Amino acid sequence: xxxxxxxxxxxxxxxxxxxxxxxxxxxxxxxxxxxxxxxxxxxxxxxxxxxxxxxxxxxxxxxxxxxxxxxxxxxxxxxxxxxxxxxxxxxxxxxxxxxxxxxxxxxxxxxxxxxxxxxxxxxxxxxxxxxxxxxxxxxxxxxxxxxxxxxxxxxxxxxxxxxxxxxxxxxxxxxxxxxxxxxxxxxxxxxxxx
Amino acid sequence: xxxxxxxxxxxxxxxxxxxxxxxxxxxxxxxxxxxxxxxxxxxxxxxxxxxxxxxxxxxxxxxxxxxxxxxxxxxxxxxxxxxxxxxxxxxxxxxxxxxxxxxxxxxxxxxxxxxx
Numbered sequence: 001x002x003x004x005x006x007x008x009x010x011x012x013x014x015x016x017x018x019x020x021x022x023x024x025x026x027x028x029x030x031x032x033x034x035x036x037x038x039x040x041x042x043x044x045x046x047x048x049x050x051x052x053x054x055x056x057x058x059x060x061x062x063x064x065x066x067x068x069x070x071x072x073x074x075x076x077x078x079x080x081x082x083x084x085x086x087x088x089x090x091x092x093x094x095x096x097x098x099x100x101x102x103x104x105x106x107x108x109x110x111x112x113x114x115x116x117x118x119x120x121x122x123x124x125x126x127x128x129x130x131x132x133x134x135x136x137x138x139x140x141x142x143x144x145x146x147x148x149x150x151x152x153x154x155x156x157x158x159x160x161x162x163x164x165x166x167x168x169x170x171x172x173x174x175x176x177x178x179x180x181x182x183x184x185x186x187x188x189x190x191x192x193x194x
Numbered sequence: 195x196x197x198x199x200x201x202x203x204x205x206x207x208x209x210x211x212x213x214x215x216x217x218x219x220x221x222x223x224x225x226x227x228x229x230x231x232x233x234x235x236x237x238x239x240x241x242x243x244x245x246x247x248x249x250x251x252x253x254x255x256x257x258x259x260x261x262x263x264x265x266x267x268x269x270x271x272x273x274x275x276x277x278x279x280x281x282x283x284x285x286x287x288x289x290x291x292x293x294x295x296x297x298x299x300x301x302x303x304x305x306x307x308x309x310x
Contacts, residue, residue, distance in 0.1 A: 015261075022264060026271040033275040037282035062222050069218060073211040076254050080203055177254045181247050187218070188243035192225050193236060 007163070014167035021171045025178050028141075032182050035137060036189060039130040047125035052194030055120060057111075061191045064107045065183065071100035072180040079173045087161050090169075094153050097176070101146050108139050131190065138186055141179050148172055210253025217246045 043052065078093030112132075115121065122132040152172055155165055221242040224230055230238055251257045257264055 019261075019263065022267060026267050029271055030274055030278070033278050037279045040279070040283055041286040058222070058226065062218070065218055066215065069211070069214050072214075072250070072254060073207060076207040076210075077204075080200065080207065083203075084200060174255065177250055180254075181250045184218075184243055184246045184250070188221065188239050192221060192239050 010163045010167070014163070014170075017167060018171065018174075021174060025174065028178070029182075032134075032137070032185075035130070035134040036185065039134045039190065042126040042130040045126040047127075049125045049128070050120065051127070052131075052190070055115065056191055056194060058191060060107070060111065061187065064104055065187045067100050067104045067107070068180055068183050071097045071104065072177055074100065075173045075176045079169065082161060082166055082169050085161055087156060090161070091153055091156060094149060094156075098146060098149050098153070101142055101149070101176075105139060105142055105146065108135070108142075112136075135186060135190065138179065138182055141182075145172075145175055145179060148175070206253055210249055213249045213253070214246055217242050217249065221246075 074093050075097040078090050078097060081090035081093055115128075120128055122129045149172060152165075152169055156169070159165060221239055224235065224238060224242075257268065
């Protein structure tokens with residue numbers, strides 16, 4: 001059992017870690033905003049190639065968006081189970097989130113492969129370079145988030161829901177909601193405003 | 195966490211989820227059905243995106259409650275982002291306007307003595 005002093009120490013640590021993680025998220029937001037600005041500046045520079053209107057399949061991207069929104073919701077439910085100390089239930093919700101995240105990533109790589117196979121890769125023009133930089137960076141974040149989620153689930157399975165692990169899981173869910181917010185702007189600015 | 199708190203939190207998550215789904219589908223149908231065009235479409239879509247981000251931040255990230263520093267850091271970052279994004283678009287639009295191919299050719303003929 002933890003003593004009161006130890007409990008205060010972990011609470012303090014958890015608060016500091018959240019503060020640090022929040023600063024990381026905000027700097028990452030600045031990174032994304034620079035990529036958004038680049039995209040907005042270059043989106044009409046197609047060098048005679050096809051524009052976004054001709055390239056993107058909107059219903060497919062809507063599917064990706066709804067999957068990611070749902071995964072944000074299930075990661076919230078997972079955190080709710082964590083706070084109630086329900087280990088198996090939280091693993092089930094994180095597992096669902098993981099599957100939805102993987103589905104999103106598979107759909108995105110299908111889209112990328114389709115574009116590449118038709119010769120519309122990042123080397124074709126400035127519009128496609130900025131498109132791949134922006135959407136690809138988000139996809140990379142999702143992939144890292146999935147790896148992180150895998151490791152976290154293994155930790156919960158082995159060590160159980162200790163205070164330290166709860167604090168780590170809290171930051172994972174912050175990261176996941178953050179990626180969802182970034183995707184909303186990608187969906188709007190890249191796909192809907194093409 | 196007692197069952198009352200759990201119930202409130204659960205309802206918050208479900209509410210946020212339904213709202214975000216609704217906003218996405220409305221924004222999507224605006225484009226698909228061509229309900230608006232030009233600048234009004236751009237403004238409407240950006241407003242939907244901001245509303246959507248707000249839903250995510252309030253319902254999922256709980257930014258309305260909790261420590262003050264969260265909101266403070268977010269506000270500072272938001273200011274930085276506005277400068278970067280609006281500044282880039284503004285400067286690059288001017289460069290584009292002042293350096294259009296025609297003007298470029300005139301400039302090269304006059305100042306550099308190079309005919310086209």
